[in-house]
Amino acid sequence: MNKKFLNAVLFGALLASSTGTFTSCKDYDDDINGLSERVDAVEKTLADLNTKFGALAYVKSVSFANGVLTVTDQSGTPTTYTIPDNDTNTTYTLDVTSSREGNVTTVTVTLTGSDNSKIVKTFTITDNDTVTQDTKLDPTKFWMDSEGVMWYGTKDDKENSIKTGVAVPKQPQHDKTTVSVVQYKDETGVVVGWEILVDNQPLSTKLLIQDVLPITSFEYIPTKILAGWGERVIVFEENSYKQKTIVANEVKTSATATLYMSNVAAPQYRVNPSSATLAQLTEEGKAQILKQTVEQVTRTPGVFIDWKKTTIENGIMTVSLEADPALFEDEADKLDMIALQFETTAKNKVTTEYVGVINKDAEIDVVLTDKAVTATNPGDDANHFAITKADAEAQVAKIDDKNMPMTGNAALVQNVTYSEAIAGINLTELVSACNVKDAAGHKFFDYTKYPDLTLSFEAVAYKVNETPQERYMSLDGVTFKAVNYGNVNESCIGKAPMVLAKLTDSHNGNAIVAAAYIKLLIVGDAAAKPEPDITITENATIGIDCNNSAYTWSTNDEFMSTQVYTFSTNEKLTALSKEQFHTLYGYAAAPVVGFDNVGTWNVTEILTAGDNKANRGAKFELTTAPLEAKTYVAYAVYEKTTDADVIVSIANGGMYPKYVAIKHVVKVDPINFTATAKEKAPNAWNGNTASIYCQTPGTTNTTQIIGDLNELFVGGKVQFDYSSSFDAGKFPSFVADNMEYTFVFSEKNLKATRGLVTGVDGTQYQLALNADKTELHAVGKDLTGTAVASAITADNLVASLSDANNNDVTFANTAVAKNLLNKEARGADSFYAVMDIVYENGCDMTVPVTNGEFNLAFIRPVxxxxxxxxxxxxxxxxxxxxxxxxxxxxxxxxxxxxxxxxxxxxxxxxxxxxxxxxxxxxxxxxxxxxxxxxxxxxxxxxxxxxxxxxxxxxxxxxxxxxxxxxxxxxxxxxxxxxxxxxxxxxxxxxxxxxxxxxxxxxxxxxxxxxxxxxxxx
Structure with a gap:
C-alpha cells in the first residue's frame, strides 16, 4: 500500500490502539500485508490489516501527503509535521496521549523517527468542546464461515453478526497460490471497501464499508455563534457587488446597478463512522430540510432553503444550501432553526441536530489573488493578480541555466513544473480571492461555496522576443497544458503563457464578479542538471614517423554539422544549428581539467572571416617528434556559457552539457616490415662469419689488426630490400633515401647470452659494450648491473668501430685484447665478436634487418x-x-x-x-x-x-x-x-x-x- 498516506489508518478511519507506525518511502503496490498462500488465511489477515492509532476521540483525522503529516483535532484545527520526502529509510511512529487538569484536556501528539528525530505538538479541549465518540471499524470482527462467506461481528455469535455479502469462492490451489486484499475505490477515487485478489485476479464480489458499518449520525461543526443567543448558527450570506468589465485589456468596475448573488451557506458535519462514503447516501446525498423556530413559534409553511450538493471527504460532510432571504425570521426573539435529514442506501433515515439559520447581507468587492490567500491568511494587495494585460506582461518571468525560476522574478508569476504542465494543471488551484470591501480591508472570499459562481480562463496572446507565448499552451476548461512547439521535447520550458481568469455569476447572467491577468512560467521539474559532457571522437591511424612535417587534422563543416551540432550520442538533446551551438558554446583555449592530451599538440579554433558563428571548427597539430608506436590524443573543447539569458534563449538550454569535446585519437602503428641486407661478397665469408687480419708485412704496413666491414659486401656497401608489407605512403620516413646503416657490436656478446670468454693465460672475462655499441670491452667475470658499465676503461678495450657507418674495425693493442687474441690459432675457435647491422632513418628509428647479425673473427697474426x-x-x-x-x-x-x-x-x-x-x-x-x-x-x-x-x-x-x-x-x-x-x-x-x-x-x-x-x- 502507499505508505506515504497516513489514511493508511485504513480507508480514512482511525483504527484501534493508540500508536501508529509508517515509513517515509517511495510508493509501493496497494497490497495489504500479503496474505498466506491459503484462502482461509483471509480471516486472519483482515484482522491484522491495521491495529494502529487509538480510539481517542480527540483526533478527528490523520493524513500524509507531499511530505507533510497532518493531525486534525475534533475542532478541525490541523497540526502539521514535515517528513523528509527524499528519506526512503526512516520509520516514523505517531503517539497520541492525553492528560486532564480541571476542565481542560491536553492532547500531545509525538512523531518519533527511527533516526531518533522527534517532533512534539499539543492542543487542548475544554468541557465546552463537543467530542463525539466515533464508531470505529474493528477489523478483528471479520470472520469467514466454512462456505467462504464473510461476516462482521463475533464469530461465536452468528445471529448478531452482519453478513457482508462477500463470499470467497473456492479457488483452484497450486504451490504458489497467493491471496491479497487491496483497496477498492469508486470512480472518483474514494476508498469504499476492499477487493480480494487470488493469484492477482479479483473475485467477482467485493467487501464494501457500507455492507458492514452503516452511517449512524452527523454532527454539526460550528463556525458561527449568534451574539446574544449563544446559539450555533448557519449564516446565509446575501452579497451584492458591482459588475466588472474587460475594456482594452483592462479589468474595470461598472457603474451600473448593484447585483446580488444567490443566498448560500455550506455547513459541515462530522460523519459517524468517519469511514463512511457518499455512496452510502441515496440521491447523491440529497438532504431534506427540516425547519423549526425556537420557542415553538410556527411560521407560515414554505420552503425557503434548498439543497444544492453534498460531499463527504475524510469523515467530513459538506452540504451546499441556498435560501430565500425574504423568508427568514426577522423577529428579534425568534430564530429559525433547521436540521438535515438523509436517507441511506439501507433505507434508514439519519437526521442531524437542529442548528439556527440567519441571513447576512453585505456589499463586496472581489479581486482574484494568488493561492497564498486563505481563510487563515487573508494576505494583502501584493497578492492581487494584475488587472491589466500590460501589467502582467511587465512581470519578469525567466528561468536560470538550471531551468529554475530566476531570482528577481515577479512574485505573482505562477511557476508550473514541466511534467505537471504537460499532464495538465487545474488552474483554479492557483487562484484564490479576497473581498477588499470588508471592514477589515482585506478578507478571504471563498467563492467555491457559491454554486452560481464559476471561475473560467482564456488564453491571452502576447510575445516575448517576438515569440508568441500562447503557442506553448492549450486550455480545456480550467485545465492548462503545456505544449512543446514543433514537437521539440521540453521546448516549452522557459516560456510564460498568459491567461485571463474570470469569476462569473450565473445568477446574474454570467456577470463578471472579478477578473485578472495571470502569467504562468513553465519551469523544470527540478534543478536542471546538465547532461554528461559529450565527446565526439575522430580516429586516425598512421605509421611511426620522424614527424618532421607535423601531422595535422582539421574538422570541416560536414564533420561539425553531422557529428558535433547533432548531439546524436544523447537522445535527450536536440540538434542545434551552427549559430545556436556557437552562441551557447565558446572555444576553450586554455586546457580543461579532465580533457588531457597525450603527446605534444597545438589545437586551435578555425574561424571564418567575420566570425559569423558558422563553419567553425578545430585544427589539431601533433608536434611530438619523432612519433612513437603508441596512441596520441588531443581535445578541442567547447565550454557552455554561464549567461542565463543566452541559455534560456535555446530550448532546454540548461540540459546541454557543460563541455562538448572533439577528441582526436591518432594511433601510431609500429613498423610491420623488415629489411634484408643483400649481396654479401661471397669470397669474404665463411658461412655467417667474416674475419679481420693483421696487415701483411711490407715497408708501409704495420701489424695493426684492422678492417673495413663495407668490403664484406658487393659494391663496398650494404644494400637492402624491404619485405612486401612496406607501405611508403604510411611510413614515409623509411623510404630508402631517408635511411642509413651502421655496424655495431651486438648485445649477444654480453654474458647473459654468450657467457664468459677465456684468454691465453686462462683468465675469464665477460664482454661489455659502451653506450653506442661501438666499443667492445672485457671486464671482470663476476661484475653485475651498473658495475659492468662502470668497469669499462681504455685498458680493457678489445675492439672498436669508427667511420661513417662504423665500418672501420680496429682490434685494440691492450693486454686484455692480446690475451683473448692469442688463445687460439686461426680456425673455428678464433676469438670473435657478434655484430649487428642497424638500419635506421634520420630520427634513429630502426627497421629489423633479417640477416643483419654475423660473427667477426679476429685472427692471431703468428x-x-x-x-x-x-x-x-x-x-x-x-x-x-x-x-x-x-x-x-x-x-x-x-x-x-x-x-x-x-x-x-x-x-x-x-x-x-x-x-x-x-x-x-x-x-x-x-x-x-x-x-x-x-x-x-x-x-x-x-x-x-x-x-x-x-x-x-x-x-x-x-x-x-x-x-x-x-x-x-x-x-x-x-x-x-x-x-x-x-x-x-x-x-x-x-x-x-x-x-x-x-x-x-x-x-x-x-x-x-x-x-x-x-x-x-
Missing part, C-alpha cells in the same frame, strides 16, 4: 708449431753439438696466412722483425712442465724418471732478441735446448713435449712442441 726435422739422439758423447738445438730452429713460425712459403718465417726471415718475435722460453721447472711418453703414457719428466734423473734429461737456455731497422737475414738467436741425459741402458725412440712461450708484438703465444729423442746409437 702461429707456432714443431719442426719435425729437429731431434735429439740418445747415447751421443757428452757435449756432442748434435744434441744442442737452437730454439729458433726447434719451432716453425708462420703468419696468419695459409699458403707456404708466403706465410713461412724460414722463407721470409725478416718476418721475425716485422712481427716482433723477441723471446722463446720454457717457463717453470723443466722437470714439472716438460712431458714425455717414456713410460708409454704422457707424463711429466719427474713423474716418468723421478726427481733426481728428471733434472738430467734436458736444459733450455733462452735469450731476448732485439731488432734494428736492418733486415733480418738469419734466424735470430733465441737460445738453445740441449739433451744431456747419459744412457746407462739402451733405449728406444721416445718423445719430449716442451711448452714454449713466444713473445711477439701482439703478446704471447703458448705452444707445446714435440721433439723426437731417437734410440741409443
Amino acid at each position: 702461429n707456432v708449431s714443431s719442426d719435425a726435422s729437429k731431434f735429439f739422439t740418445d747415447g751421443l758423447n757428452e757435449g756432442d753439438p748434435a744434441n744442442t738445438l737452437k730454439l729458433g730452429e726447434l719451432v716453425t713460425f708462420t703468419d696468419w696466412r695459409k699458403d707456404s712459403p708466403l706465410n713461412s718465417f724460414a722463407a721470409n726471415l725478416d718476418y721475425y722483425r716485422y712481427y716482433g718475435v723477441t723471446k722463446i722460453e720454457c717457463k717453470g721447472n723443466i722437470a714439472d712442465v716438460v712431458e714425455t711418453d717414456w713410460t708409454g703414457t704422457r707424463k711429466t719428466l719427474k713423474e716418468a724418471f723421478g726427481a733426481e734423473l728428471a733434472s738430467q734429461i734436458i736444459t733450455i737456455t733462452s735469450k731476448n732478441v732485439t731488432y734494428t731497422t736492418a733486415e733480418v737475414t738469419a734466424v735470430p738467436d733465441f737460445g738453445t735446448a740441449s739433451y744431456i741425459k747419459s744412457s746407462r741402458v739402451e733405449i728406444k725412440d721416445y718423445k719430449l713435449y716442451i711448452p714454449l712461450t713466444i713473445t711477439y708484438t701482439w703478446g704471447t703465444i703458448e705452444e707445446t712442441i714435440e721433439v723426437q729423442v731417437k734410440a741409443t746409437k
Whole structure:
C-alpha cells in the first residue's frame, strides 16, 4: 500500500490502539500485508490489516501527503509535521496521549523517527468542546464461515453478526497460490471497501464499508455563534457587488446597478463512522430540510432553503444550501432553526441536530489573488493578480541555466513544473480571492461555496522576443497544458503563457464578479542538471614517423554539422544549428581539467572571416617528434556559457552539457616490415662469419689488426630490400633515401647470452659494450648491473668501430685484447665478436634487418708449431753439438696466412722483425712442465724418471732478441735446448713435449712442441 498516506489508518478511519507506525518511502503496490498462500488465511489477515492509532476521540483525522503529516483535532484545527520526502529509510511512529487538569484536556501528539528525530505538538479541549465518540471499524470482527462467506461481528455469535455479502469462492490451489486484499475505490477515487485478489485476479464480489458499518449520525461543526443567543448558527450570506468589465485589456468596475448573488451557506458535519462514503447516501446525498423556530413559534409553511450538493471527504460532510432571504425570521426573539435529514442506501433515515439559520447581507468587492490567500491568511494587495494585460506582461518571468525560476522574478508569476504542465494543471488551484470591501480591508472570499459562481480562463496572446507565448499552451476548461512547439521535447520550458481568469455569476447572467491577468512560467521539474559532457571522437591511424612535417587534422563543416551540432550520442538533446551551438558554446583555449592530451599538440579554433558563428571548427597539430608506436590524443573543447539569458534563449538550454569535446585519437602503428641486407661478397665469408687480419708485412704496413666491414659486401656497401608489407605512403620516413646503416657490436656478446670468454693465460672475462655499441670491452667475470658499465676503461678495450657507418674495425693493442687474441690459432675457435647491422632513418628509428647479425673473427697474426726435422739422439758423447738445438730452429713460425712459403718465417726471415718475435722460453721447472711418453703414457719428466734423473734429461737456455731497422737475414738467436741425459741402458725412440712461450708484438703465444729423442746409437 502507499505508505506515504497516513489514511493508511485504513480507508480514512482511525483504527484501534493508540500508536501508529509508517515509513517515509517511495510508493509501493496497494497490497495489504500479503496474505498466506491459503484462502482461509483471509480471516486472519483482515484482522491484522491495521491495529494502529487509538480510539481517542480527540483526533478527528490523520493524513500524509507531499511530505507533510497532518493531525486534525475534533475542532478541525490541523497540526502539521514535515517528513523528509527524499528519506526512503526512516520509520516514523505517531503517539497520541492525553492528560486532564480541571476542565481542560491536553492532547500531545509525538512523531518519533527511527533516526531518533522527534517532533512534539499539543492542543487542548475544554468541557465546552463537543467530542463525539466515533464508531470505529474493528477489523478483528471479520470472520469467514466454512462456505467462504464473510461476516462482521463475533464469530461465536452468528445471529448478531452482519453478513457482508462477500463470499470467497473456492479457488483452484497450486504451490504458489497467493491471496491479497487491496483497496477498492469508486470512480472518483474514494476508498469504499476492499477487493480480494487470488493469484492477482479479483473475485467477482467485493467487501464494501457500507455492507458492514452503516452511517449512524452527523454532527454539526460550528463556525458561527449568534451574539446574544449563544446559539450555533448557519449564516446565509446575501452579497451584492458591482459588475466588472474587460475594456482594452483592462479589468474595470461598472457603474451600473448593484447585483446580488444567490443566498448560500455550506455547513459541515462530522460523519459517524468517519469511514463512511457518499455512496452510502441515496440521491447523491440529497438532504431534506427540516425547519423549526425556537420557542415553538410556527411560521407560515414554505420552503425557503434548498439543497444544492453534498460531499463527504475524510469523515467530513459538506452540504451546499441556498435560501430565500425574504423568508427568514426577522423577529428579534425568534430564530429559525433547521436540521438535515438523509436517507441511506439501507433505507434508514439519519437526521442531524437542529442548528439556527440567519441571513447576512453585505456589499463586496472581489479581486482574484494568488493561492497564498486563505481563510487563515487573508494576505494583502501584493497578492492581487494584475488587472491589466500590460501589467502582467511587465512581470519578469525567466528561468536560470538550471531551468529554475530566476531570482528577481515577479512574485505573482505562477511557476508550473514541466511534467505537471504537460499532464495538465487545474488552474483554479492557483487562484484564490479576497473581498477588499470588508471592514477589515482585506478578507478571504471563498467563492467555491457559491454554486452560481464559476471561475473560467482564456488564453491571452502576447510575445516575448517576438515569440508568441500562447503557442506553448492549450486550455480545456480550467485545465492548462503545456505544449512543446514543433514537437521539440521540453521546448516549452522557459516560456510564460498568459491567461485571463474570470469569476462569473450565473445568477446574474454570467456577470463578471472579478477578473485578472495571470502569467504562468513553465519551469523544470527540478534543478536542471546538465547532461554528461559529450565527446565526439575522430580516429586516425598512421605509421611511426620522424614527424618532421607535423601531422595535422582539421574538422570541416560536414564533420561539425553531422557529428558535433547533432548531439546524436544523447537522445535527450536536440540538434542545434551552427549559430545556436556557437552562441551557447565558446572555444576553450586554455586546457580543461579532465580533457588531457597525450603527446605534444597545438589545437586551435578555425574561424571564418567575420566570425559569423558558422563553419567553425578545430585544427589539431601533433608536434611530438619523432612519433612513437603508441596512441596520441588531443581535445578541442567547447565550454557552455554561464549567461542565463543566452541559455534560456535555446530550448532546454540548461540540459546541454557543460563541455562538448572533439577528441582526436591518432594511433601510431609500429613498423610491420623488415629489411634484408643483400649481396654479401661471397669470397669474404665463411658461412655467417667474416674475419679481420693483421696487415701483411711490407715497408708501409704495420701489424695493426684492422678492417673495413663495407668490403664484406658487393659494391663496398650494404644494400637492402624491404619485405612486401612496406607501405611508403604510411611510413614515409623509411623510404630508402631517408635511411642509413651502421655496424655495431651486438648485445649477444654480453654474458647473459654468450657467457664468459677465456684468454691465453686462462683468465675469464665477460664482454661489455659502451653506450653506442661501438666499443667492445672485457671486464671482470663476476661484475653485475651498473658495475659492468662502470668497469669499462681504455685498458680493457678489445675492439672498436669508427667511420661513417662504423665500418672501420680496429682490434685494440691492450693486454686484455692480446690475451683473448692469442688463445687460439686461426680456425673455428678464433676469438670473435657478434655484430649487428642497424638500419635506421634520420630520427634513429630502426627497421629489423633479417640477416643483419654475423660473427667477426679476429685472427692471431703468428702461429707456432714443431719442426719435425729437429731431434735429439740418445747415447751421443757428452757435449756432442748434435744434441744442442737452437730454439729458433726447434719451432716453425708462420703468419696468419695459409699458403707456404708466403706465410713461412724460414722463407721470409725478416718476418721475425716485422712481427716482433723477441723471446722463446720454457717457463717453470723443466722437470714439472716438460712431458714425455717414456713410460708409454704422457707424463711429466719427474713423474716418468723421478726427481733426481728428471733434472738430467734436458736444459733450455733462452735469450731476448732485439731488432734494428736492418733486415733480418738469419734466424735470430733465441737460445738453445740441449739433451744431456747419459744412457746407462739402451733405449728406444721416445718423445719430449716442451711448452714454449713466444713473445711477439701482439703478446704471447703458448705452444707445446714435440721433439723426437731417437734410440741409443
